[in-house]
Amino acid sequence: MFIWKIRRRSRHILRKLTRGGGFAVFFSSKIAVALTLFVLVMTTGVTGFLIFTSHKTDVVKSNLTNRLEELQAVDIPTEEEISEKAQIEMMLDEDTFLGEVLLAGYMTSITITTVGFDDVVRDYAYEFMSEKWRRAYNIWVTLFVIIAYMVILYVNANFVAYLVGSRLAETMKRRSLLKAVSRLNDHYIICGCTGAGTVVINEFLRVGIPVVGIDTDDYPSPDLRKRKGFYYLPQDRSDEIMLNDAGIHRAKGFVTVLPDASSNLYLTLSAHLQNDNLRIISRAVGSENESKLALVGADSSFTPSVAVGKNLVADLLNQDTMDFLERMIGDQEQNCRMEEYTVQKGCPSIGATLGELDLGRISGARIFAVMKVDRDIVYNPGYGYTLEEGDILLAIESPEQLQALARVLERGKRIRMRKSR
Amino acid sequence: MTASGNSQTKCIVCGLGETGICVVRELLDHEFSVSVIDRDPEALERMQEFKQNVAVTEGNCLLDSTLQDAGVPDADVLYSILPDDRSNVFLSLSARRINPQLRIYSIASDPSAEKKLELVGARKTVNPNNAEGFRISNEMLRPNVVVFLDQIVYARHNAARYLNIRIPEGSPSAGLSLSRLEIQKITGVVIIAVRRIDRSMVYSPSGDFRTNEGDSLIAFGTKEDSDAVLKLLSLEQDRKHRWKGVRNVFRK
Incomplete structure (x- = not known):
């Protein structure tokens, strides 16, 4: 059963290798060449030593046969001669091949690893060899040791390089990593983990959303790679496989901030094809690409220079607000942002007033504006403001406060009952 | 700032890369008077799309003479958008020397350059990575906040705006907790943050937060809201009968 499985497996591998120049690919990697050389040296060694050890057995056996013939020629054998004859017959019947192979393997391995415990052949088989055989043995060992030594050096070097290059460790x-990513749900995937990508990733992690990062050639900074909730996949596969590995079917959003336009466009398209519901934001390098990105499925695209330009001019228009917002973003200790909470359909808080919900006291959030469905903004909604479906509540909150706010709103009824009692 | 006020503000944009052109476009959208400096005639040619609304100076903006020619001495605002941080620091420094009243904005790709630019007198520096990154994350996580901020920042005639209400010295309200002041109950204004006198910030202050003289209350609202809060803050403290009195004042 097991052997059959192995055979099927090896056939499968062989078929894979022979198809499409598989062997060429196999031998282009150094580790494969090293392995092949190693196997070659082992077989040569075993065969060589086998010849000399089996020569000894042959000699011994031919001596025994001669002696047997002598014994058989005796007409009336003594008791001693009969027992010797039986012994010789037993020895001649004995199958010594396995022992010879094992001995040859032992010799080969102690030779090529330069351990050299003992020359078994010299100690036990030398006396049975003719001068010719002895010379042959010495020449063979000399050549074999030199060649094997060089091959083993090559194999070792490549093997160490393989380990240090940590292909193995990386695999x-x-x-x-893939196991961890496969457990994620509603995460975000970001292509491009340097520059603006770093800022985006940090912002997501701050709110506690897991992020899978992909990058073509740059590595994210070590600090970032250590952050909890950030999974970095180095890009060494094709785009589709990478996106699949990153769990695109379970992801919530997708951001590409790669430096070149065509990569962004291509990744946006691949991502959109694999998951329709994904929210995609993509960097357009040059504003003429924005329409192209929209065409291939980006929900929103932006040109970096426009974002910077707007930011520079915004300060001139409304200095106080920008100062306030930037201070808030830059504040390392307080970790607050302007956050939104959308009142979804079927939320139990619909119809309750803000005063009834008592949001401020429970969550600590102060709702300073409500954006209606038609994008009208109600500033400073009073305690008497009645929540409607689709209202977007705006407040300045830390991630924890936002969660608390969501909790309060999602169990709205219970609190109302308690209030009315 | 009204539209007529904008046209009297003279802005100079140095460096017409992608970002520079975006800044020019944005400034013209808000009807500022704009002039540009660049040493590349081709880049200057792109200014023709704005139909003569832009004054053009060709030359190296790292030379004082070019800055003089472009009218830096009587300009109000200067944007330094050169490709590398060193040139930006140098330009900010020379512009500051020519015109000490100038408001200088600059881009800086390195945080250490940001500090230097502020030291030589830039009012604000923008890190392109941050500007882009925060924009993306906001758009992904809170798209409606982006809409809201765009309305607040870019809309020309909006009723509501950022309010910074400083508690006047000697105000009878100083030292009271926010819940005691009952600003929201009486005026409807929601205080979203407090800037302490030592410039530290408290976001979403809780009800038992105690205000002090010199603290600034921060909110969004109209000018009337601001006045109402100031009026409330200046009312005399009569601990027992305060609320009756205050309500009467606002009922009028």
């Missing part, structure tokens, strides 16, 4: 790491 293991990647496997555990």
Whole structure:
């Protein structure tokens, strides 16, 4: 059963290798060449030593046969001669091949690893060899040791390079990473983890949203890679496989901030094709690309220079507000942002007034504006403001306060009952 | 700022890269008077799309003579949008020397350059990565906040705006907690933050937050809201009968 499985598996691998120049690919990697060389040296060694050890057995056996013939020629054998004959017959019947192979393997391995415990052949088989055989043995060992030594150097160097290049370690790491990513749900995927990408990732992590980062050639900073909730996949596969690995089917949003326009466009398209519901924001390098991005499924695209330009001019228009907002973003200790909460359909708080819900006391959030469905803004809604479906509540909150606010609003009824009692 | 006020504000944009052109466009949208400096005639040619509304100076803006020619001495605002941080620091410094009243804005790709630019007198520096990054994350996580901020910041005639209400010295309200002041109950204004006198901020202050003289209450609202809060703050403290009296004042 097991062997059959192995055979099927090896056939499968062989078929894979032979198809589409598989062998060429296999031998283009150094580790494959090293492995092949190693196997070659092992087989040569085993065969060589096998010849010399089996020569000894042959010699011994031919001596025994001669002696047997002598014994058989005796007409009336003594008791001693009969027992010797039986012994010789037993020895001649004995199958010594396996022992010879094992001995040859032992010799080969202690030779090529330069351990060199003992020359078994010299100690036990030398006396049975003719001068010719002895010379042959010495020449063979000399040549074999030199060639094997060089091959083993090559194999070792490549093997160490393989380990240090940590392909192996990386594969293991990647496997555990993929396992972690496969457990994520409603996460965000960001292509491009340097520059603006870093800022975006930090903002998401601040709110406690897991982020999977992909980058083509730059690595994110080590600080960022250590952050909890950030999973970095180095891009070494094709785009589709990468997106799949990043869990695009379970993701909530997708951001591309790669430096070149065509990559952004292509990734946006791939992401959109794999998951329709994804919210995609993409960087348009040059404003002429914005319409193209919209065409391939980006929900929103922006040109970096426009964002910077707007930001520069905004300060001139409304200095106080910008100062306030920037201070808030830059404040490391307080961790507050202007946040929104949308009153979804079927929320139990619909129809309750802000005063009844007593949001401020419970969550600590102060709602300074409500954006209606038609984008009209009600500033400073009083305690008497009645919540409607689709209202967007705006407040300055930390992530914890936002969660508390959501909790209060989602169990609105209970609080109202308590109030009315 | 009204539209007529904007046209009297003279802005100079140095460096017409992608960002520079966006700044020019944005400034013209808000009817500022704009002039540009760049040493590349091709870039200056792109200004023709704005139909003569832009005064053009060709030359190296790292030279004082070019800055003089472009009218830096009587300008109000200067944008330094050169491609590398060193030139931006240098330009800010020379512009500041020519015109000490100038408001200088600059881009800085390195946080250490930001500090230097502020030291040589830039009012504000924008890090392109941050501007872009915050924009994306906001748009992803809270798209409606973006709409709201755009309305607050860019709309020309809006009733509501950012209010910064300083508690006057000697105000009878100083030292009271916010819940005691009952600003929201009486005037309807929601205080979203308090700037302490040492310039530290408290966001979403709780009801038992105690105000002090010199603290600034921050809110969004109209000019009337601001006046109402100031009036409330200046009312005499009569601990027992305060609320009756106050309500009477506002009922009028």
